[in-house]
Amino acid sequence: MRITVLTGGASSERDVALASAAQIVPALRGRGHEVAVVDIARGFIPESDEPGLLGKKVGVAPPDPERLAAMQRGLLVSGLGDMPVVRSADVLFLALHGGWGEDGTLQALLEVIGVPYTGSGPIGSALAMDKDISKRLFLDAGVPTADWRMAPVDEAEATAALGLPLVVKPSKQGSTVGLTVVKAASELPAAVAEARRHDDEVMLERFVPGRELTVGVLEGRGLAVGEIIPKHELFDYECKYTPGMSEEIFPAALEEPVADEVRRLAVLAHAALKLGSYSRVDFRLDPQGGLWCLEVNTLPGMTATSLMPQSAAAVGVPFGELCERICRGALGRTE
Secondary structure, eight states: OEEEEEEOOSSTTHHHHHHHHHHHHHHHHHTTOEEEEEETTTEEEOGGGHHHHHSOOOOSSOOOHHHHHHHHTTOOGGGGGGOHHHHTOSEEEEOOOSGGGTSSHHHHHHHHHTOOBSSOOHHHHHHHHOHHHHHHHHHHTTOOOOOEEESSOOHHHHHHHHOSSEEEEETTOOTTTTOEEEOSGGGHHHHHHHHHTTOSOEEEEEOOOSEEEEEEEETTEEEEEEEEEESSSSOOHHHHHSTTSEEEESSOSOOHHHHHHHHHHHHHHHHHTTOOSEEEEEEEEOTTSOEEEEEEESSOOOSTTOHHHHHHHTTTOOHHHHHHHHHHHHHHHHO
């Protein structure tokens, strides 16, 4: 196949997107495919220049928002359809996370261009990116999720309803960017302000103690359930993308009925959001044995430390095969 990997962009997860592309590109070439790279903030990247773009590690914190705002003005989204490496591709592999690359904006444009692309369509991408809407759909589908409120909200009412600690986070971001665990009501204004640096909509959510679980969904079935044990209180940006900052166990040490229920709920959540051939669904398992869906990732990370590849590998799907099946899923969706 002729595959063009779209990566980079100007979201808070730009560095993660580049790190994903750094793994995807050689994996697909190793399977015999012709692969080109486009940074949607810079344009086509010749193969000789790929190491300079894709060879960097993800930092301990996301890029500065002001730097990203400057890059946002240079996004090449509207010109993608004029690029030969885009027009001539059999499939576009979206190694993008957050922002326009994952919220349905780019997907809508690609529908017009008419080249098959990986991941989910415009509607599913938008539904999953908006945590408020996705949680409403989870509940309708019978998938438990923690109680929440959307800012602005009366602080006293929010803390009375959700309890302390509670989680404050941007409604349309990933990788725990802008997220704060609030342990005292006095911390709420600063936490909301931090979340607003990354998104106009801010969610306040009941904090669920317990074990952090995740599972990949591929071609309609749940893969191996994993458990994440971070070095920090939460599985935050640094723990996600810094080797050694978390322990990730695939498959998780769970009784089989619990693992089966995680997979069942993950497939339900995936379907409720009208998603494509793959996703990754995150849960908390509380001390009483209750499962709570946190979110669904429509373009889960594919970095060297990412969870979707580990979930697949634990059921016998190596990374190169996973990337190829994701591409074939895109072709199947188009057909």
